[in-house]
Amino acid sequence: MKENETGIEITLEIVCGKWKGLILWKLLHEKPMRFNQLRREIDGEISSRILSRELRKLTDDGLIERIDYEMVPPKVEYRITPYGKTTASFLTSMNEWGLEHKRMSTSRKEMARLINK
Template sequence: MAGRKSDCGLDVAFAVVGGKWKPMILFHLAREPRRFGALRRLVEGVSEKVLIQHLRELQADGVVERTDYRELPPRVDYTITPYGRSLAEALMPLCEWGSTNRARVEEIRRATADLAA
């Protein structure tokens, strides 16, 4: 039915945490506040531009707080909010599933790549 909202809130959750890097950003911020440079090192493969964009989006959604200490040299920390922590906790079962099934997923992907080649 057009205009009817789904009973499943995945559309809402993915609207906030969608993207390749946002779940990893939340994972690392859930442990402790981080500076931008630390996040860039921890979230392997993300470009500086995309990390900035995702942090701004997470901040706009109320999931992450940015604290500018207005010091020289510049110091900025990113912290997960309580609202963001609830989202990070909801993602933890996916993290556990991925850890448990990593080898199987890699094996399936290798087999699929071999068939395509």
């Protein structure tokens, strides 16, 4: 980390990007999930390689944990940690802002369409 790095920079580094926020959001609102279940639940096309990388980063940062049941066939689940739950407030705010932005954007487009008729 840089010496005079802002909290925003640190937060964006840890939980943002195309997939990390979605992974955290799903695990905040679901029971522990297996890898393929999580992959199916995430909207969009995320490759196994990318999901694996992002899960590893979130695990290394202490936001989620990997539970290995050490059985055959292998069973591994991922769940949010108590520390990971601290992301809930700002992820909820981001979700609400995004939905409001979508509504406003749709309204502006609809208004423009009506005006241009």
